Amino acid sequence: MPADDRSGAGRGGLNRPANAADDRSGAGRGGLDRPARQRQLAPGRLVLASHNAGKLREVAALVAPFGMQVVSAGELGLPEPAETEDSFIGNATIKALAAARAAGLPALADDSGFSVASLGGGPGVRTADWAELPGGGRDYAMAMAKVAALAEPHADRSAWFTCALVLAWPDGHTEGFEGKVQGSWVAPPRGERGFGYDPMFVPEGGAETFGEMDPAEKHRISHRARAFALLEAACLARPAR
Numbered sequence: 001m002p003a004d005d006r007s008g009a010g011r012g013g014l015n016r017p018a019n020a021a022d023d024r025s026g027a028g029r030g031g032l033d034r035p036a037r038q039r040q041l042a043p044g045r046l047v048l049a050s051h052n053a054g055k056l057r058e059v060a061a062l063v064a065p066f067g068m069q070v071v072s073a074g075e076l077g078l079p080e081p082a083e084t085e086d087s088f089i090g091n092a093t094i095k096a097l098a099a100a101r102a103a104g105l106p107a108l109a110d111d112s113g114f115s116v117a118s119l120g121g122g123p124g125v126r127t128a129d130w131a132e133l134p135g136g137g138r139d140y141a142m143a144m145a146k147v148a149a150l151a152e153p154h155a156d157r158s159a160w161f162t163c164a165l166v167l168a169w170p171d172g173h174t175e176g177f178e179g180k181v182q183g184s185w186v187a188p189p190r191g192e193r194g195f196g197y198d199p200m201f202v203p204e205g206g207a208e209t210f211g212e213m214d215p216a217e218k219h220r221i222s223h224r225a226r227a228f229a230l231l232e233a234a235c236l237a238r239p240a241r
């Protein structure tokens with residue numbers, strides 16, 4: 001397990017990116033060319049560069065207070081680019097840049113995943129792949145069963161979700177942020193709410209899975225909410241009341 005995969009969460013409230021310098025540069029290089037202040041997202045149209053209905057619902061709810069007119073990549077008929085990087089920030093950057101350039105609008109992408117300590121942080125960036133069916137489509141019951149079967153022999157039940165959010169502009173500028181939520185995996189899965197692997201994850205200090213809890217509670221503590229809090233602080237202004 002990469003040591004810093006489990007850093008960042010559960011310490012001092014909101015998560016910081018695992019590597020603040022790299023993650024907040026967006027381009028992943030950090031340091032020298034990083035602007036002193038992140039680029040602000042002006043009110044207007046924003047593409048949500050995801051084809052996952054569960055994510056779109058959650059990201060749209062996070063963006064809602066900021067008065068942006070959101071449109072999804074699917075509604076614009078944008079293709080899904082290949083996610084060829086081995087980091088969440090890297091893949092979110094691919095998706096955000098592809099959408100921003102194709103639409104000529106700012107775009108917000110989410111790359112996220114579920115990690116199990118005893119599986120060396122897997123499935124991690126390959127979380128969606130573990131649910132893919134050979135003939136197309138996804139089966140999350142199958143994916144959760146696979147994770148549980150592989151992790152079952154190990155005493156360590158700790159697990160976490162990671163979410164990278166990247167904002168991209170048509171000129172190629174990006175800003176990236178990462179959030180994590182620590183907890184443990186459970187089997188069999190519990191709850192019908194949420195999406196993906198939510199029914200097999202219990203956040204630290206809780207008793208319900210993300211699949212059982214009120215969506216408002218997941219929104220309050222999730223990896224996605226934590227990444228969004230960083231994005232908000234850096235790039236968004238709440239409209240005046």
Ligand SMILES: O=c1[nH]c(=O)c2ncn([C@@H]3O[C@H](COP(=O)(O)OP(=O)(O)OP(=O)(O)O)[C@@H](O)[C@H]3O)c2[nH]1
Pocket residue numbers: 049050051052055080083095110111112113114127128129131161194195196197198199210222224
């Ligand atoms: O239980 C979950 N609760 C969550 O809050 C959550 N966030 C992400 N995931 C899973 O992680 C993979 C992301 O893969 P991913 O970032 O490539 O997204 P995706 O392919 O589904 O859509 P897109 O945004 O790429 O179009 C997918 O399997 C998602 O189900 C979650 N599962």
Ligand SMILES: [Mg+2]
Pocket residue numbers: 083128
């Ligand atoms: Mg994807």
